[in-house]
Amino acid sequence: MNAPLPEHIRKALETVSLDDKYTLDHGRAFMSGVQALVKLPMLQRQRDALVGKNTAGFISGYRGSPLGGYDQALWKAKKHLAAQNIVFQPGVNEELAATTLWGTQQMGFAPQGSNRFDGVFGIWYGKGPGVDRCSDVFKHANMAGTTPWGGVIAVAGDDHVAKSSTAAHQSDHIFKACGFPVFFPASVQEILDLGLHAWAMSRFAGVWAGMKTIQEIVESSATAEIDPERVNIILPDFEMPPGGVHIRWPDTALEQETRLMDYKWYAALAYVRANRLNHNVIESANDRYGVIASGKAYNDTRQALADLGLDDDTCRQLGIRLHKVAVVWPLEAQTTREFATGLREILVVEEKRQVIEYQLKEELYNWRSDVRPDVLGKFDEVSGDHSGGEWSMPNPSANQLLRANADLSPAIIARALAARLKKRGILPEGSDVAARVDAQLAILEAKERAQQVLNASTPQADRLPWFCSGCPHNTSTRVPDGSRAMGGIGCHFMTIWMDRSTNGFTQMGGEGVPWVGQQPFSNEKHIFANLGDGTYFHSGLLAIRQSIAAGVNITYKLLYNDAVAMTGGQPVGERPEGHSVIQIAQSLQAEGVSRITIVTDEPEKYHGAHHTTVGGITLKLPEGIKVQHRDELDRV
Structure with a gap:
């Protein structure tokens, strides 16, 4: 029982590290599915280097369960990614993130001599609703095509049982409608293996590749084999059209459609067949x-x-x-x-x-x-x-x-x-x-x-989710007697089952806008709408703009955390200065909001307050904006 370990095992244990999943070029390492998505672009970069190609990687998207922690894992692995020429730039929202990935492939027709690399491969990521809102850019980018040493994988985090979503989600049909071949890995190892196949297909067939992930796979952990040459990729013998299937400029919509429907999908099928993926x-x-x-x-x-x-x-x-x-x-x-x-x-x-x-x-x-x-x-x-x-x-x-x-x-x-x-x-x-x-x-x-017997005989301890202890929005979301509020996406969604006179909700970025369709037909004169600062930065400002354009009487409660609290506390805006109350106030005043009041536990911190942006611009609180203590919330 106390026999010494073999020498090779002892030496391996002496050097083992939690970073092995990122630092090892060959071997086995324990990792989660999310961490496999971090390792995947490193493997692709190494594969390209082995055949003499100097490529780079780009990752962008927007967090959401079950990919809520992907951006945090990427930030933690920043030095490992940078060593492989891989850039992570989160998107303001999913649609704009997808557009940045389209941009990486548009380098295929960049001015002669301007490209620093042979190609840029990319990963887009987002929750199921994010896939929905990206269908326009997905269709355009997929018809335009990829570059021979680029390629894009769109990774969808699906919530089949609405565990942390307002609707159960399945992205397969949206990917199909956009013309993306859809990969569905069944393990952590397959995230790595099929990910490499997805990029190879994307390059060969000129299509974006979709990858479907769900909690049971991407949030699981396992020991995976790390080897950039583990996957044996076979490029099939397929007759391409004149000019090939890759992105080019100029290009017309009908020419793109013809390439997609007559060649690119069938090239993708030839790839599946040659590599026996099914x-x-x-x-x-x-x-x-x-x-x-x-x-x-x-x-x-x-x-x-x-x-x-x-x-x-x-x-x-x-x-x-x-x-x-x-x-x-x-x-x-x-x-x-x-x-x-x-x-x-x-x-x-x-x-x-x-x-x-x-x-x-x-x-x-x-x-x-x-x-x-x-x-x-x-x-x-x-x-x-x-x-x-x-x-x-x-x-x-x-x-x-x-x-x-x-x-x-x-x-x-x-x-x-x-x-x-x-x-x-x-x-x-x-x-x-x-x-x-x-x-x-x-x-x-x-x-x-x-x-069933256990459930029937055991008293149910119904404990509904609630605000964290000390969270200011436990009071911010209350409304005066006789008033009502509309819910939205964020932690404050919980108010729909609290004693807050809050009913109904919208998709992310639509907060308060149902009132535009209700007020002309209602005896109510006013309504409240809750809107988190993370959602405001994502797309919620457009909801406020719509309410202003329609001229409805509505009060937005913009709940400020300076963090995307629901998905792990990521900074709003992903910039060092964040997205401050002063910046928001400046924007809202410019939009034409008739009255802006800041309600806080610390009114004194806004006396003479200013905000200096990364660009060196100093912003002050606009004239006419009142600052009140939270105790005055109902009166305000």
Whole structure:
């Protein structure tokens, strides 16, 4: 038990560091999914150097769960990124951040001799709602194209169960609408591996690549293999159009559309096919039943099979084939058809609305009926009815198989899979394997019943989220008797369940604007709207501008923290001087706000106060702005 460690292990332990994930060029290191996204551009830069290319990287975006800590991780790794020519510049909001990434690819037609590098590769990041607001710039940038040694990955942080969002989110369909191939890693290691593939595809096909991340993957941690040459990239033999697929100037909208629809998507598919990014994980010569999944749903499917007692060897004996999809759109047809050949039925396991299922049905539609497998996913079959899918039913919810709302769990998948395997005769009634599966299902059911009993018998300690102790906005968000307020995005969203007469909310940057559509038809004369300073800097100033333009009677409570409190306390504006109360007051006065009052616990600090910007401009509090103590809030 006390034997000395081998010499090579002892020496390794002497030098081990938490920075290994960033400093190691080769080896294994423990990291989270977010930290893998920090390491990823370093690996790309090293790969380029190995083939004699001097490239640089650029990262921009806007924080939001589950990528809320990405910017902080990038700041902490600043020296490691700088050593690899990688620049991190957060965006004022997601849309402007995406525009900066478009700019990195526009260096493809920069003036001769002005480029310092052979190319600039980039990462955009944002939460699901940020993907939504970027669709315009995403479409334009994707049609314009990338550079041969640049490329862009757009990383979306999706919140499938609205854990920290005002709506459950799925970015796959927005990425698809913008024409981005969509990668969905299932592990920390795959964030690194598929990230390198995503850049290679982006360069080869001239498209931006989307990468979908969710909490269960990007916030998990694991030991990952670090090696810039770990991924063997194969560039397919594909006939490109005259002039290629990369960004150029001048260029016309219809020429861009033609390149995207006739060449770039098919070049991306050729890349997926050549690199076997979608592949069978379990297969045998006599398979009859297929299961196809990606990302978290793939991990849950593996767990469901294990929970049913169906290990890989048992699956092969029963004729169960499992297909793992790394690029969920566009779904590569040749590999998919190879997977489907010989099967009688395919179960599509994916969370939220159908992406893979609809593509699979389209690709198999024209097969002869005697060889075409049935495809099920969100809904079960109607017994003996092959007349159509769920849209042909008045209400298909009675035949739900794998729900589209919320998320999936291994237990949900296990029940659906067992039911279909029995229906198809893969688990013959009375067989030993069927008995084992039934026993495992009984265990799952017993666990769920026990949990239900526990929940029913244990008094629920309902403790709603509340403001942090000492937070001034615990009082700032109160309104005078007889008044009401509108909510928005930020910590103050919590006021909708507090005793604050606050109802309704908007998307980020729309705070208070619903009143523009209400006041002409209401007997109310005035309303309050809460707006955080982080949201103000992001896009909230435009909401105030809209209210001024409409001439409505509204009081904005601009809740000042000098930090984006909800996502980790990042500075507002990411500049040394922050975005001060004086700057905000100057801007609001210039916009035409009729009355501005500063309410604070320390009125004296504004006597003679001034603010000097990075550019050396000294700002003072505008004339006519009153400063009142917080105790006077109701009177104000």
